[in-house]
Amino acid sequence: MSLALFDLTGRTALVTGSSRGLGRAFAEGLAGAGARVILNGVDPDRLAQAAEEMRASGFDVLTSAFDVADEAQVIAAFDALDGQGVEVDILVNNAGIQFRKPMLELETKDWQRVIDINLTAAFVVGREAARRMAKRGRGKIINIGSLTSELARATVAPYTVAKGGIKMLTKAMAAEWGELGIQANAIGPGYMVTDMNAPLLANPQFDAWVKGRTPMRRWGLPEELAGTAIYLASDASNYVSGQIIYADGGMISVL
Ligand code: GCO
Numbered sequence: 164m165s166l167a168l169f170d171l172t173g174r175t176a177l178v179t180g181s182s183r184g185l186g187r188a189f190a191e192g193l194a195g196a197g198a199r200v201i202l203n204g205v206d207p208d209r210l211a212q213a214a215e216e217m218r219a220s221g222f223d224v225l226t227s228a229f230d231v232a233d234e235a236q237v238i239a240a241f242d243a244l245d246g247q248g249v250e251v252d253i254l255v256n257n258a259g260i261q262f263r264k265p266m267l268e269l270e271t272k273d274w275q276r277v278i279d280i281n282l283t284a285a286f287v288v289g290r291e292a293a294r295r296m297a298k299r300g301r302g303k304i305i306n307i308g309s310l311t312s313e314l315a316r317a318t319v320a321p322y323t324v325a326k327g328g329i330k331m332l333t334k335a336m337a338a339e340w341g342e343l344g345i346q347a348n349a350i351g352p353g354y355m356v357t358d359m360n361a362p363l364l365a366n367p368q369f370d371a372w373v374k375g376r377t378p379m380r381r382w383g384l385p386e387e388l389a390g391t392a393i394y395l396a397s398d399a400s401n402y403v404s405g406q407i408i409y410a411d412g413g414m415i416s417v418l
Pocket of ligand 1: 261263308309310311316319322351352353354355359360363
């Protein structure tokens with residue numbers, strides 16, 4: 164009985180920003196638990212490559228190329244899924260960018276671009292998914308936060324503000340959509356080995372800081388987030404909403 168709670172067979176998951184990085188790891192994890200996954204990104208060729216690789220692993224994969232920061236493209240993508248009879252049961256709002264620059268040097272356009280992609284897009288994609296989940300009386304939304312949902316680090320202000328907003332957007336979704344049968348939660352990854360963090364991994368001082376600041380004394384691997392995603396996407400979390408779960412090697416819990 165208990166393992167069946169984590170079975171995603173018959174469910175469809177849309178994972179934004181999933182042709183690589185954490186999004187790809189989420190997609191593979193959910194597919195491994197039985198879900199059909201819809202990969203999303205802005206580059207159709209990269210999406211097709213990722214889909215081919217996942218299908219070669221025996222996974223049931225669709226693709227939907229759209230820019231999460233372009234509301235018209237988001238609405239058109241959901242309308243297209245409606246037309247194909249594809250119902251999104253699980254949404255992982257993963258797409259995001261990083262932009263590292265001290266605020267005194269930061270241009271407003273660069274601030275706005277990070278907020279648009281990392282926060283506002285999660286609202287827009289979430290709203291489109293929830294409008295359809297509400298009609299079915301059930302749905303799972305998993306927003307991807309960050310250690311910077313709680314703590315600030317110098318030179319990543321727009322990312323920090325966006326990820327802090329993700330934490331509160333998750334609670335707002337829980338507040339409004341609980342009665343519709345939708346659970347909204349978030350995952351807060353720690354310092355993970357990703358392309359986005361390549362400059363940090365290549366910096367010996369930063370690498371030493373992460374390892375010293377993390378109780379597990381290492382960076383996390385994207386696939387180590389899959390279990391938390393499966394839990395929040397499954398019936399195992401049907402009475403959990405508004406929460407953010409940190410998969411960070413213990414970093415957020417210690418001085
Ligand atoms: C940075 C990193 C972080 C991590 C992650 C930590 O520049 O500090 O990019 O933002 O990626 O968000 O949880």
